Structures are given as structure tokens and as C-alpha cells.
Amino acid sequence: MKILHTVEFYHPSVGGAQEVVRQLSERLAQLGHDVTVATTRLPERDFTIFNGVKIKDFSISGNAVRGFSGEIERYKEFILESDFDVIMNYAAQQWTTDLMLPMLDKIPSKKVLVPCGFSGLYSSEYREYYEQMKIWLKKYDACVYLSNDYRDINFAKKNGVDNKSIIIPNGAGEDEFSKKVNIDIRAKLKIPHNHFLLLHVGSHTGLKGHREAITIFKKSNIKDATLLIVANDINVRCTLNCHLAEITNHFCKLLHFTDKHIIVKFLSREETVAAYHEADLFLFPSNIECSPLVLFEAMASKTPFLTTDVGNAKEIIDWSNGGELLPTLQYLNGYVKADINASIDVLQNLFYNPQKRQNLAINGYKKWILSFTWEKITRDYENLYFNVLNDGWNEL
Template identity: 40%
Template structure:
């Protein structure tokens, strides 16, 4: 098959969307398919191919709501003139999907769309977008969702759109089927007998670092020494051109909404001149207090990918307290590492805990806009319970590893996508 995958950002950019598309694209190539990725042009990208995947980039930024600028006509012409068997687009509210709307009827290829959560569904500024969206969704041959009960799949059902499949996320077997690094603890200055808590996510203020740190501070470890690893990028980048800067900030707006976007711009601007506010300041204060506790340590880091995989393997418990998610990859990666996880009910984390058998869900409230807010005291109690119950942790870790190997490796998941593509192509040929 000749396959085109469309996503706003791709390697060398780092993020969940980028990782998923790269995993699928490279596995499709290994299966013998001809694969191209259409994405945003980045000056940090030096080649027009990677591991057999061709990269066709465009100088475009924005979306339907904020307005799109750049090589939009070039993208539309590319989509309508190139002959692909399958075109799959990942994520609404970004230009590789929104710019297709005027030309979808001209696309002869099988059309597949991964909505990716509809983060702006409750944002007033997106009201017109979601009013028009059902009409657009009906132009696709198949929708693919990561969860069986979330705002995007429920939106489709409410509008009578039933041509969908549920295909979960996963973790990379090439990364997680290896031995633990015996030197990992030493590399971060962590004692061999410390209990390691790990949490992972960008330092946006919405990924739960503060909540986990607050819970760790008040957790009664019953005399056991412990280290908390707070891993994530600082969300400050040196952009080499204006397009990349716009792409970054519009990506934040697309994911979290205009209100958060405005706060984020102000916070990043202040951070760039050394002023930390809000959760940035709170987490610094919390870390300072933790370091005064005997037997408790905090490591704040942004590990390179191979070291991050080793962190998952070395951790005794992965703790996730994010405020907003769709289908968090980090929970699948924790299961793949054989590490039990404790998560708040964010996105479809409860479903992932059931699927993998690797996790416990800590109760937390959701506000009117769908953000999850956990009480650090409640989270601390659940953390302490798992610290003291080693047998439970071992059962969760073993179940997660087993179920991941059987169902949630990217090799297996990419085969599910291939099966969907081939079925749709057969149906198209039969109808023709």
C-alpha cells in the first residue's frame, strides 16, 4: 500500500502524537508499504526521510479557529494530486486536518481519521468548529479512537457516526524488551535501597508534577528512604524561526484551550527572564521543603529517551496525576517496563488500568471543563498503601508486562491498523 500519514509535528519534534505516528510509519515500512508523512516544516529537520519514511513538510501554522497561514494551497494540491491508497490524519484542531476540509471530496484515497480527544470541545471559541465537524467526519471511511468512553467517541455516537474502530495505544517492544541498567540509580545519585517514585510529562503545569510532589512530601513512608523523579521538558525552546514559535504556541492552545494558552504565554515569557509564577513557583517551594525531610529526595530532570526507559524500569511505582489527557502513553510504558502504576481517573486511564492489569486508580474530582483535580492527601494515602504492599506491586507489574507483550506492543498495534486499511481498500474495490 501507498500510505500517507498527516500530523502537525513529526521528528525531530518530541511528543505523544509524534511518537505514535513514527512508531506506526516505521513499522508500516518494515511490512513493505510505501509511507510518507505530511507535517510542519522545522529548520531542525535536516533530511527528507527517516528510517525509510519519506517526510513531506509544509510551512503552515494555525488551525480553523485561530486561522491558518502558509503553504495551504500547496498542501491541498499535494493531497489531491498524489495517488495514495490510504490517507490517515491524526488529531483534530490542527492544520493537517483542518486544511483538508475544502478538498476532502476530491480525495480518492481511503480516508482514516484519529480524532485524538477533542480537547477544545467545551471551549466557547470552538463552538462553530464542532458544529461543522459532524459533516466533516462523515466524509471519512473510518474513525479510529483510543478509548471506548471519551468525549471524542461519544461525540461521534451522539451524531450517529458509527464507522469507527477502537485501537489502543502501546509501548515500543524494541525499547522495553531489554535488561534493566544496573548503573541507572548511580547515574542519578539514588541510593540502592531507596524506593523510587516516577512521574513523567512536560512541565506545563497540567501534567501533575506539583500534585505528585505535594503528595510525596506528606506521604508517611514508615521510615523507608525514597526518591521522587520528576521527569519532563521545561517547555522552553529556542525557536529558529517564527513558524516554529507559532506552531508551538498554537499547539498548546489546541490541546488546552484559549484560556490556558493565554496564561501559558504569560508564564513562559516571565520564566524566560527568570520569574517563576503559579505552579512553577509552588513546585520549587515544595521541592525545597521535601529536601529538608530526612530520607526523602527529589530529582528533577529531562532524561534522554534511552535513560527515560531505564527510569521506567528502575522505578518501584509510577505515579500519574495529570489534569488533562486522552490516552496517556506513559501508562502503557509503565506496564511495558513491568512497573506498577498509580493514576488519577484522567482520559481513559481507568480503561488502561483494566486492559493492562498494571494499575490502581486513585479517586479524583473532575471540574466543569473536564480537568481532573486530585487531593494530594488522598494521593499520598494511595502511594503509601502501595509502598507497603510489595506483593500487590509485584502482581500488578507482572500482569502489566504480560498483557503488554500480548496486546499492546507497537508491532501488534500496527498490524491492527494495517488490517483496517486493507479491509477498507477491499470494500472500496468491491464497491467500484
């Protein structure tokens, strides 16, 4: 098949959407398909092919609500003049998808949408956008949802497009997480070997729960512990606040008395995987998600996790029994926040119960290896693409 994946940002950019599309694109290319990714041009990207995937980049920014700027006509011409068998748009509310939506009837390729949660569904500024989405969804040959019960799939069902819906969850790569780790991340970051290692992985967006993770950690009565936040810079304020917490922690006598350290770092992918494997617990009090990729990566590394009730995190726990929910405050706009004091109790209870942590770790790993490897998920997408090409519709 000749396949086009569209996503706002792609390698070497780092983030959840980037990682999902990279995993799918590279693995489909390895299976012999001709795969191209259309994405935003980045100054640090000096290549047009990476790991067998062709990259077509455009100097465009924005979305249908904020407006677009850049090479808009060039992208439209590329889409309309292309001869791809299948085009998959990854995530709504960003330019690579939104510029295509009004043209769907004119594009001869089979079209697949992965909405990724419809994060603006409850926002007044997106009201007209989602009125139009009721029509646009029906023009896709298939829509892939990451959860059985979240705002995007519920929106589709309510508006009569569930007959084109299929569930394919996120995951983590067996080839990446099952191989031997050759990096001693504790030695590299000077984390004491007797320390309980709490890990958080999520970009400095201001919405990944960094502040809550730091507060829960600092106020808890656990000791001989390190909180490691692995994040790349996106939001300057979030970055500065996290590093300020790291610095003030260093000089806080109370925390020194209990020997609690905070480390905020950007790590390479290999170092991040090593951190997953070394962690005793994954702490993820995020404010908004669709289907948190990091929870699957925690399972793949045999790391139990604590997460807010965000996106389909509760469903992931039901699927895997690999973690627990933090008490969560829900807001009308779809955002959530960890209940700090109640979350401290949950963290402390798990900290002092190593057998329970071990059980959660084993449960999560077993479910991941059975159902949530990128190897399996890539085959699911391949089967879906063959299905829409052949005008068939069989449940995967």
C-alpha cells in the same frame, strides 16, 4: 500501500502524538509500505527520511479555530495532488487535519481519522467546529478511537457515525521494552540505590500534573524516596515551577530529614526507558489526556502505576489490572485534578504494600505483552488500511 500520516509535530520533536505516529510509520515502513509523514517544519530537523519514513514538512501553525499561518496553499496542493492509497490524520484541532477537513470530498485517497479525544469539545470557542465535525466525520472511510468510552467516540455514536468506528488502543514496543537495558539511570542521576523511585513522564505543558505529583510526594509520609520527572520544555512557566520545586526541595530541611529527593530532567529515549525499568512506581496525576501512552509504557516495564481518572485511564486499569486510580476531581470543561489529600493516602498505601505493587506490575506486563505491543497494533492499522482500500469493513 502508499501511506500518508499527518501529525502536527514529528521526530525529533518529543511527545505522545509524535511517538505514536513514529511507531506506526516506522513499523509500517519495515513491513514494506511506502510511508510519508506530513508535519510541521522544525529548525533542528535536517533530514527528509528517518528510519525508512519520508518526511514532508511545512511552515504552518494554528488550527481551524485559532486560524492558520504559513504555507497553507502549498500543503493543500500537496494533499490534492498526491496519489496516496491511504491518508491518516492523527488528532483533530491541529493544522494537518483541520486544513484537510473542508477538502475531504476532493481527495481521492481513502481517509482515516484518529481524533485523539476531541479535547475542545466542551469549549464554547469550538462550538461551531464541532457542529461541522458531525458532517466531516461521515466523510472519512474509517475513524480509529483509542477507547470504548470517551468523548470522541461518544460524540461519533451520538451523531450516527459509529458504523465507521473501530477501537485500536495505544501501546508500547516489545522491541524497545523487552531488550536488555544498558544504562544505570540511578548512577547517572545520582539516585541512591536504596531509594524508592517514583517516576513521572510527561512534557512541561502545564497540564501533565507535575505540580500535583510534586505536592503529593512532598506531603506524603514516605521516606528514602526520589521523585523523577522526565519532561521536555514546552511551557516555560511549567518548566520554571518544576525546577524551582527541585531547588527548594534541595534546601528543605524537613525533606532532608525524611531523605526525599526531587529530580527534573530531560532524558533521551533510551534513558527514559531505563528510568521506566528502574522505577518502583509510576505516578501520573495528569489534568487532560485521551489515552495515556505512558501507562502502556509503565506496563511494558513491569512498573505499577497510579493515575488520575483522565482520558480512558480507568478503562486501561480495567483492561490490565496494572495500576490504581487516584481520587480525582472532575470539572465541566473536561479537565480533571487529583484530590491531593486522598491521593496521598493511595500513594502511601501502595508504598507500604510491596506485594500489591508486585501483583499490579505482573498483571500489567502480562496484559501488555498479549494485547498492547506496537507490533500487534501496527498489524491492526495495516489490516484497517487494507480494509478501507478494498471497501470492506471487518471488525479487527
